Structure formats: C-alpha cells, structure tokens
Amino acid sequence: MAFTLRPATGEHFAGRRVLMAEMLEELSDPASDTGFALVGQRRIGKTSILLEAARRLGEGQDGVVPVYFSVWSLLENDLEACAGALSAAVLEAYRPITGLALRARSLAQLPAAALRSALAHTTVTLSCHDIALIFSPRQGGDGIERFEKALGLAEGLALATGTKCVLFIDEFPALMDLTNNRTRCGAAILRTIRTLHERWSHTVLCIAGSVRSTMEMAALSPASPLCRQFIVREVGPLSRNEAATLLSGAMAVTDAEIDDIYRFSGGIPFYIQFLGRMISRGPPAPGDRIAAAAAAFLREEGNLLFRGEFDALSPKERLIAAGLARGHATPAALSRACGDRVAGIGRVLASLQEKGVAERLQRGVYRCADPVFARWICDRTGGEHFHPAPGDMP
Numbered sequence: 001m002a003f004t005l006r007p008a009t010g011e012h013f014a015g016r017r018v019l020m021a022e023m024l025e026e027l028s029d030p031a032s033d034t035g036f037a038l039v040g041q042r043r044i045g046k047t048s049i050l051l052e053a054a055r056r057l058g059e060g061q062d063g064v065v066p067v068y069f070s071v072w073s074l075l076e077n078d079l080e081a082c083a084g085a086l087s088a089a090v091l092e093a094y095r096p097i098t099g100l101a102l103r104a105r106s107l108a109q110l111p112a113a114a115l116r117s118a119l120a121h122t123t124v125t126l127s128c129h130d131i132a133l134i135f136s137p138r139q140g141g142d143g144i145e146r147f148e149k150a151l152g153l154a155e156g157l158a159l160a161t162g163t164k165c166v167l168f169i170d171e172f173p174a175l176m177d178l179t180n181n182r183t184r185c186g187a188a189i190l191r192t193i194r195t196l197h198e199r200w201s202h203t204v205l206c207i208a209g210s211v212r213s214t215m216e217m218a219a220l221s222p223a224s225p226l227c228r229q230f231i232v233r234e235v236g237p238l239s240r241n242e243a244a245t246l247l248s249g250a251m252a253v254t255d256a257e258i259d260d261i262y263r264f265s266g267g268i269p270f271y272i273q274f275l276g277r278m279i280s281r282g283p284p285a286p287g288d289r290i291a292a293a294a295a296a297f298l299r300e301e302g303n304l305l306f307r308g309e310f311d312a313l314s315p316k317e318r319l320i321a322a323g324l325a326r327g328h329a330t331p332a333a334l335s336r337a338c339g340d341r342v343a344g345i346g347r348v349l350a351s352l353q354e355k356g357v358a359e360r361l362q363r364g365v366y367r368c369a370d371p372v373f374a375r376w377i378c379d380r381t382g383g384e385h386f387h388p389a390p391g392d393m394p
C-alpha cells in the first residue's frame with residue numbers, strides 16, 4: 001500500500017467495511033431495485049467509495065455491470081455534453097459483453113454509415129438512430145431527449161444482456177447547473193430521472209454529492225422528485241482504527257504519531273493521505289515530524305485548498321467561521337467573541353452549515369466541519385485554534 005491523492009481503490013482503499021458490505025449486498029442482488037445516495041463533506045472519500053463499490057461489483061458476479069460517471073468530468077456545462085459522456089460511459093462498461101469493437105468515444109466521431117456498420121457487429125441490437133442522436137448534435141432533438149436516450153441506453157443494454165446495470169453518478173448536484181439551449185434545466189433533469197427511474201427494472205442508480213444543501217435540493221428533500229428513491233448514507237471521517245490501518249499499511253509509524261495525525265486530520269482521509277505522503281517522502285525531519293508536516297501542509301497547500309472557499313463567504317460568515325475555528329461553540333459565545341458585531345447569528349450559522357463549513361454537534365452547539373480548514377482560518381485571521389470534540393461541550 002502507498003499513499004495516494006487520487007480516489008483510493010483496491011489495495012489503497014481502507015475501512016468503510018459496514019457501508020461497503022451493505023452497498024455490495026444490495027447492489028449485487030438482482031432482485032433489488034434500490035440504490036444509495038451518499039452525502040459527505042469535501043475530501044471525505046465519497047468518490048473512493050463509489051469507485052471501489054464499482055470495482056468490487058465488476059469483479060464479482062457476471063450479472064452486474066457497474067458504470068461510473070462524474071458530472072464534474074464534463075468539459076462543458078451543457079446537457080448535450082452530459083448525455084454524450086454518460087452514454088460513452090455506459091457503452092464502455094458494456095463493451096466486453098456487447099462485443100462493440102470501437103471505443104465509445106470513437107463512435108461519436110463516425111459518420112452515419114460507419115456508425116451503422118460498427119453497431120452491426122455487436123451481440124445485442126443497439127439503435128443506430130438513438131446513438132447517432134445522442135452523439136451528434138446535428139441530428140435534431142433537444143438536450144433532454146438526448147439525456148433520456150443516454151439513461152435509456154443503460155436500461156436497454158441491461159435488458160438486452162440480462163444484466164443489472166448499477167449506474168454511479170458522482171457529484172450529482174452538479175446536474176442542477178447544466179444548461180439546455182443556454183437555460184438552466186436542473187428541474188427538468190430531475191423529473192426525467194425520476195420518471196425513468198420508476199420504470200426501470202434492470203438499472204439502479206447510486207449518487208453522491210458533497211454539500212448537504214445541494215444534495216437536499218437535488219435528491220433528498222420532499223421538494224425533489226427523487227425524494228425517498230434511495231437509501232441515504234452519510235459518509236463520515238475514518239475511525240482512529242481505519243486511519244491506523246491506512247497509515248501503518250504505507251509507512252512505519254508509532255501509535256502516538258497516529259494519534260497526532262488523527263487529531264490534525266479529524267479522520268478526513270485526504271489529509272491523512274497527504275500528511276503520510278509528505279512524511280514518508282520528505283527527508284527525515286528533526287523533532288516532531290508530524291507537527292512539522294502539518295505546519296508545512298498548511299503553509300504550502302492551505303491557500304490552494306481553502307482560500308477560494310473562505311473568500312466566497314460573506315463578511316459575517318467569515319467572522320462567525322473564525323469564531324468557530326477558535327472554539328467558540330455556541331451562539332452566545334460567538335456573539336461575545338465577535339463583539340456583538342453580527343446580528344442574526346442563527347441565520348449565519350444555518351448558512352455556514354448549508355455550505356458545509358459548520359456542523360451542529362448538538363442543539364445550540366457548533367464547530368467547523370473540517371478541523372484543518374479551521375486551523376487555516378485561525379492562521380490566516382490570527383488566533384489560537386481549538387477544535388472541540390463532542391465531549392468538550394459546555
């Protein structure tokens with residue numbers, strides 16, 4: 001095992017045993033039509049879970065075909081591009097079963113006659129008209145129709161091959177920002193998914209997204225057409241034991257050092273991987289190598305990771321975030337710390353929670369959701385950092 005900054009799969013993937021077992025059992029069951037919605041803060045490991053679940057499903061029984069698609073992989077923010085990329089992912093995943101010789105991306109470049117002959121040699125009937133429509137914007141039909149065809153391709157191939165298609169859509173809330181003829185069409189996309197999802201008998205959808213409020217809007221709240229269509233699971237930090245497995249699998253590390261890394265990272269796997277990588281690659285540092293790596297990490301990576309997010313907050317939100325980062329956990333303490341400069345602290349806290357910056361530990365008690373972000377905020381705004389644990393509550 002070695003440290004990686006990419007989504008972790010295979011031997012790099014640590015922990016998540018209960019969630020992974022639950023997902024694999026449900027998703028590999030041909031009789032189950034239920035998928036999962038994973039919600040969790042940035043860098044917590046959602047993509048890794050989707051990719052690892054897809055990998056294990058692909059390695060398992062023949063009857064399940066996993067397809068992974070990230071909305072963030074799109075170069076353009078429009079629905080036609082999304083339909084094309086989604087179809088390519090589906091066709092690619094089914095290539096070993098359909099005998100399609102050409103890679104899906106090459107199909108998109110073919111003129112009609114060549115496309116027809118490429119599709120003629122497959123073991124299942126693929127509609128040349130549909131595929132031409134999805135890939136070629138000149139064929140008429142609008143983005144929504146293409147998107148419908150792309151989703152229909154998954155169900156059609158699953159039916160034709162007697163398989164179950166598990167379609168993983170990562171960064172799902174980003175679908176809400178796609179445009180069709182330059183107009184945002186998120187609501188129409190969700191309605192389309194809902195309508196097809198209800199009719200599907202061979203395809204199951206699994207989705208993930210990082211900001212709670214956007215996932216709520218897209219899939220979880222009663223206002224979303226997709227409400228109650230998924231098993232919803234919150235992805236949290238790794239446990240101390242999972243972090244220990246990850247770290248000791250990749251370097252020689254003492255228990256006390258694991259404790260220090262765990263405290264710094266809050267169990268967020270990205271920071272564990274990053275620190276581990278810095279420590280194991282860098283020259284041996286004199287003194288406390290964990291503290292040195294943590295300081296270097298904040299200095300070298302902090303601005304890149306956090307400045308955009310912090311600067312996008314309103315001035316009030318920045319003040320309250322800085323108060324939280326110093327360990328002021330209640331509205332009263334925050335109000336004192338901010339010198340009563342912020343009216344409506346409850347509202348500001350709610351919006352910080354929506355943005356994934358703050359989290360509520362219990363009624364009236366809050367903290368920064370990401371302890372490393374909190375530390376960076378303290379460094380930047382000049383102050384002592386204190387990240388309360390649930391046991392430290394007033």
Ligand SMILES: Nc1ncnc2c1ncn2[C@@H]1O[C@H](COP(=O)(O)OP(=O)(O)OP(=O)(O)O)[C@@H](O)[C@H]1O
Nearest residue numbers: 005006008013014042043044045046047048269270
């Ligand atoms: N189970 C795991 N075992 C080991 N490392 C992990 C695990 N999950 C995540 N990581 C590491 O954490 C980092 C972030 O992982 P990942 O990209 O899966 O998170 P994410 O929640 O999808 O992040 P984002 O919100 O940025 O999309 C990566 O460096 C990855 O290697």
Ligand SMILES: [Mg+2]
Nearest residue numbers: 046047048170
């Ligand atoms: Mg991700």
